[in-house]
Amino acid sequence: MASSKTMASLLSHVILDLDGTLLNTDCIVNQVIKLSLVKYGKKWDGKMAHRIVGKTPFEAAAAIVEDYQLPCSIEEFISIITPTFSDQWCNIKALPGANRLIEHLRSNKVPMALASNSPKLNIEAKLSCHHGWKESFSAIVGGNEVEIGKPSPKIFLEAAKRMNVDPSLCLVIEDSLPGVLAGKAAGMVVVAVPSLPKQAALYSSADEVINSLLDLHPEKWGLPAFEDWIEGTLPIDPWFIGGPVIKGFGRGSKVLGIPTANLAAENFSDLLSDHTSGVYFGWAGLSNRGIYKMVMSIGWNPYFDNTEKTIEPWLLHTFDEDFYGEELRLAIVGYIRPEANFPSLESLIARIHEDGRIAEKALDLPIYASYKDSPYLATSLQQQSNCQ
Structure with missing residues (x-):
């Protein structure tokens, strides 16, 4: 029997799940x-x-x-x-990386199929809300078109049949455990993207478990590689958030050694649900001080075992005084890496400083540097100036 590595080097087709994998x-x-x-x-x-x-x-x-x-x-x-x-x-919004993945596979002429436990009519209704998605798939299989849905392999085998390809040449991308089990039972290579937090350990049968579609590396499976990474960073559609600092360390966090600024995560619960956990970067505007380079984490912070999703910016600058209560506005423009477990606090801190070095360098590039002049960041500073 061929090994997973041998199989991966021959992969030519991709079968995607829809709900929880491409759509939130x-x-x-x-x-x-x-x-x-x-x-x-x-x-x-x-x-x-x-x-x-x-x-x-x-x-x-x-x-x-x-x-x-x-x-x-x-x-x-x-x-x-x-x-x-x-x-x-x-x-229903597309999950981070979904549009990027579909466009990448389509432009590289990699045949794609969609295989979902949802009824075919529901699938088509959802696809109609996302421009170009339906036309990108050479086969769409709904749960009502097979005798039994996932975790049975029938739906994936039917997708392979409609694409006229051997199942062993297919890469399945799935968010659910039933989907992973179905893909493996079909004799396919499976990448799991768990839709629920802290569930990666349950997906041991998958060939790979990743945090989000942003972390997919198709070349690992013999498929064309993404070419949009720049200096260890991935440009993303920018998004802007802000609010008063509920906890800040103007002279630098005693633990991290760099200034951190905590925002009230409950104020951004809807927004945080739209973005995958991980480490991002961009620009931070403090109402009383100026605009600075910034790295930011979103997630549950595995080291501290948080139970709620949090947001924590780290300002790449040294301050002489604390900034509790000040308004902080953020322009998030790029992605660095997924959230990860670290064996010690020291290793976590070392990686945070490495993230900072990556962001410092990247933010000097024109593709990122232009956002420093965003009116959103300057608004609070301008308001303060007008009041003086």
Whole structure:
């Protein structure tokens, strides 16, 4: 039998899951189910989300009816939530890296298929909201088109059949454990992108587990490499956030040795759900001081075992005094790496300083340097000037 490495060197086709892999469906699902449960006097428990990830709509509904002991049949619950879901299809955002991946494979003429446990009509409705997606796939297989959905391999085998390719030549990209198991059972190479935090250990059967699509390296599997990385950084569509500093170390954090500025994560919960955990960089504007280079982490901070997603900018500058309460505006323009576990606090600090060196150098490049002049960063400074 060929090894995974040998198989990978021959890969020519890609099969993608949709919900949770390309689309941030989980956010909409949680909202719809949360509102539906209120009607029954129940409260949605986010810790139970893993029970429905990767399931067919019927299986997911069955799990909810059972877990929350709802006084209705599975069919009745589906009839209640389906209209709401249908109204939300076009509000589902693409996950970070999804558009980039689809465009990359399409431009390099890598055949793609879509294989989802969702019904075919639902898949097409979701795809219609994202320009160019439907035309990019040479095959689209819905869960209602096979005898049994994931974790059965049938849906992936059907996708390979429609592309007229041997299953061993296919790379599957999946976010759910049922999807990973289905891909491996089909004899395919599988990259897992877990949609739930801190679940990577459950995906040991996958050939690789990555944090997000931003961290995919197709060349590892014999496919064309991305060519958009610059000096160890990945340019992203810029996004802007800001708020008062709830905790700051103007003379430098005693632990990190560089100034940190904590913002209230609850103020950005919707925005944080749209962005993968990891280390980013850009520009920071402090209302009373100026604009500085910045590195920022988003995530659960594995070393400190946080239970909530946090946001923490590190300002690449030395200050003479603290900046508690000041307004901080951020322009995030690039990505460096995924969130990672470190064996010690010392190794974490060393990597943070390495991230800082990467950002310092990259932000001098024209593609990033221009954002320092963003009106958003300068607004608070201008307001202060006008008041003097």
